[in-house]
Amino acid sequence: MTMLEVKNLRASYGRIPVLHGVDFSVEHGAFIGILGHNGMGKTTLLKTILGQLPASDGEIRLEGRNITRDSAHVRANLGIGYVPQGREIFPRLSVEENLRMGLLRLKGGEAAGRQAFERTLEEFPRLKPLLGRSGGVLSGGEQQILALARSLCGNPKLLMLDEPAEGIQPSIVEEIIEILSGLRDSRSLTLVLVEQKLDFIAALVDSTFVIQRGRITGSIPAGGLADTDVVREFVGFGQS
Amino acid sequence: MIGRLSIDGQMLAVVTLSTILLLILPQVFEIDTILQLTLNFSFSILALSLAFVWGYAGIFSFGQAAFFGIGGYAYAATAINLGDSTPAIVAGVLVPTLFAALFGYFVFYARLTKIYVAVITLVMTLILYKFMGQTAKPDYMIGNARLGGYNGIPAVPPINVPGQPHLFAGPDEMFYIAGFSLLAVYVLLRWILGTRFGKVIIGMRENEKRMELLGFDTRLYKLLAFVVAAAVAGFGGVVFTNWNAFIDPHVFQLAFSAQPIIWVMIGGLGTLAGPILGTFILSTLSLELGVQKALDVNLLLGAIFTFFVLLVPQGIIPTVRNLLENREAAASNKTDGTTESRG
Numbered sequence: 001m002t003m004l005e006v007k008n009l010r011a012s013y014g015r016i017p018v019l020h021g022v023d024f025s026v027e028h029g030a031f032i033g034i035l036g037h038n039g040m041g042k043t044t045l046l047k048t049i050l051g052q053l054p055a056s057d058g059e060i061r062l063e064g065r066n067i068t069r070d071s072a073h074v075r076a077n078l079g080i081g082y083v084p085q086g087r088e089i090f091p092r093l094s095v096e097e098n099l100r101m102g103l104l105r106l107k108g109g110e111a112a113g114r115q116a117f118e119r120t121l122e123e124f125p126r127l128k129p130l131l132g133r134s135g136g137v138l139s140g141g142e143q144q145i146l147a148l149a150r151s152l153c154g155n156p157k158l159l160m161l162d163e164p165a166e167g168i169q170p171s172i173v174e175e176i177i178e179i180l181s182g183l184r185d186s187r188s189l190t191l192v193l194v195e196q197k198l199d200f201i202a203a204l205v206d207s208t209f210v211i212q213r214g215r216i217t218g219s220i221p222a223g224g225l226a227d228t229d230v231v232r233e234f235v236g237f238g239q240s
Numbered sequence: 241m242i243g244r245l246s247i248d249g250q251m252l253a254v255v256t257l258s259t260i261l262l263l264i265l266p267q268v269f270e271i272d273t274i275l276q277l278t279l280n281f282s283f284s285i286l287a288l289s290l291a292f293v294w295g296y297a298g299i300f301s302f303g304q305a306a307f308f309g310i311g312g313y314a315y316a317a318t319a320i321n322l323g324d325s326t327p328a329i330v331a332g333v334l335v336p337t338l339f340a341a342l343f344g345y346f347v348f349y350a351r352l353t354k355i356y357v358a359v360i361t362l363v364m365t366l367i368l369y370k371f372m373g374q375t376a377k378p379d380y381m382i383g384n385a386r387l388g389g390y391n392g393i394p395a396v397p398p399i400n401v402p403g404q405p406h407l408f409a410g411p412d413e414m415f416y417i418a419g420f421s422l423l424a425v426y427v428l429l430r431w432i433l434g435t436r437f438g439k440v441i442i443g444m445r446e447n448e449k450r451m452e453l454l455g456f457d458t459r460l461y462k463l464l465a466f467v468v469a470a471a472v473a474g475f476g477g478v479v480f481t482n483w484n485a486f487i488d489p490h491v492f493q494l495a496f497s498a499q500p501i502i503w504v505m506i507g508g509l510g511t512l513a514g515p516i517l518g519t520f521i522l523s524t525l526s527l528e529l530g531v532q533k534a535l536d537v538n539l540l541l542g543a544i545f546t547f548f549v550l551l552v553p554q555g556i557i558p559t560v561r562n563l564l565e566n567r568e569a570a571a572s573n574k575t576d577g578t579t580e581s582r583g
C-alpha cells in the first residue's frame with residue numbers, strides 16, 4: 001500500500017515558483033531519500049507536504065487520503081512527523097519538557113504517554129542523563145537526537161527528515177543511522193530523508209529520488225549511490 | 241540553601257501565607273492604606289491576565305485593559321439594572337469573555353503576526369475609549385444605566401450577599417473580597433499552566449510553528465488563551481469598579497493600557513508572582529511620588545521604568561531567581577566538588 005503519493009505538485013514563494021510539478025510515491029515501510037543541491041527545492045517540497053506552504057497545484061495523498069488542502073496540524077495528527085533543518089528544539093525548555101511536548105498529542109491519556117516516553121528513552125539512551133538540562137545548552141548532535149526523539153514521541157507513520165546530518169560530528173551521524181535503521185523494524189516507520197550528503201543517504205535508504213530545479217528528474221536504486229558515475233550522471237556532483 | 245518544595249507544596253505555602261496576611265492587614269493599617277491595597281488587588285488581577293496571555297502564551301495584548309474596562313462597565317450596567325451584584329459579577333466576566341472570543345477569532349484565525357496583534361488590540365481599546373467618551377447624551381442607556389460619556393457611571397451598587405442587596409460590602413469586606421479574588425485567580429492560572437493546555441501554550445510561546453507540526457491547532461489555542469485572559473481581566477474590572485463604585489472611559493486610554501505592560505515587565509515576564517509585585521511597587525511609587533510637587537510624576541515614573549529596563553531587563557523575579565540559583569550552584573560546587581548540575 002502506498003504511504004505517500006505526490007502528484008504534479010507545484011508550490012511557490014509569492015510569485016517565484018519553486019516546485020514545477022513533483023511526482024513521486026513512497027510505499028509503506030520504505031526508506032527513501034531525496035537528493036539534490038542547495039536551492040533545488042528539497043526543503044520546499046517537505047514544507048509543502050507538511051502544509052507549511054500551500055500547494056498551488058497538484059495533489060498530496062497520505063494512505064490514499066487527499067491532504068492537499070488540510071492545514072499543518074491536521075496533517076501532523078494524521079501521522080506525519082518532521083525533523084526540521086536546524087532542529088528547532090525548544091531551547092528554553094528542558095530535554096524532558098521537549099519530549100513531553102511531543103507526547104501531549106498522544107491518545108490514551110497518561111499511561112500511553114508514560115509508555116511512549118519510556119520507549120523513546122530506551123531508543124535514545126543518550127538522552128537519559130540529559131533530561132534535566134535545557135535544550136539550548138546541548139551540542140548540535142544532541143539537539144538533533146532530541147529533535148528526532150521528540151518527533152517519534154508522537155508515534156508518526158511517516159517521518160520526514162531535513163538534512164539531519166548537517167553540521168554534526170561524525171560519531172553522532174553514525175548513531176543516528178543506527179537508531180533509524182533500528183526503528184525500521186521496531187516501529188514500522190516510513191521515512192523520507194532529504195539530504196545532500198551521499199554517504200549518509202546511502203547508509204539508510206532503499207532508493208533515492210533526485211530533485212533538480214523543482215522536479216524529480218530520476219531515481220537511483222539502493223546500490224547506485226555507491227557508484228559515483230551513476231550519481232554524477234543524475235545530480236551533476238563534481239562538475240563544478 | 242533553599243529547600244526545594246514541590247509545586248503543590250509551594251502553592252500551599254503561598255495560599256497559607258497570603259491568607260494570614262490578608263486577615264492581619266486590616267487590623268494593622270488605616271482605612272486609606274486598606275483602600276489603596278484593594279485598588280492594587282484589582283490592578284494585580286489585570287496584571288495577572290496579561291502575565292498569562294503575554295508571559296506564557298506569547299501573545300502581546302496591548303489592549304488587555306480593554307477587557308478590564310468592559311468587565312467594569314458590564315458589572316456597573318447589570319448591577320444598576322438588577323440591583324443585585326451576583327448576576328452583575330457573572331456579566332462582568334462573561335461579556336469580556338464573549339467579546340474576546342469574537343474579536344480573537346478574527347485576529348487569530350486570520351493568523352495575524354505578533355506585532356499586528358499588538359497594534360490591533362491597542363486600536364480596539366482606543367476605539368472603545370472614543371466610543372464610551374461620546375455616550376454623554378441621555379440616549380445612551382443600558383436599561384436604567386446611563387453610560388455618561390467621559391463622566392462615566394457613578395454610584396455603582398457594591399457587591400452584596402447573593403439575593404440580599406441590603407447586605408453589601410463596605411471597605412473592609414471589599415478588601416477581603418479583592419484580596420481573596422486575587423489569590424483565587426493566581427491559583428487558577430497556576431493550575432491552568434500545569435494542565436496539558438498550559439503546556440501547549442508555553443510550547444507555542446517558544447515555537448509556534450513547531451507546535452503546529454506536532455499536531456496542535458495553534459489558532460485555537462491562542463484564541464483560548466486570549467479568552468481566558470480576557471475573562472480574568474474582566475473580573476479584575478469588576479473588583480476595580482467596586483473599589484470606588486465608579487467606572488469611566490479612562491480605563492480604555494492609552495496611558496492606562498500601557499500600565500499593565502509596565503507592571504509585567506518590571507515584575508518579570510514569564511512569571512505570575514512578578515507582575516503582582518510590579519503592580520504593587522509601581523502604584524505605591526506613583527502614589528508616593530504624587531505627594532511631592534517638584535517633578536512631574538509621569539516623568540519620574542518614565543525615568544524609573546527606562547533605567548529599570550536597562551538594568552534589570554528580565555524583571556525582578558527572574559533576576560532574583562537567577563541570582564539565587566547561581567549562588568546555590570556555587571555553594572553545592574564548593575561542598576561536594578562536583579560540577580555536575582541538574583539545571
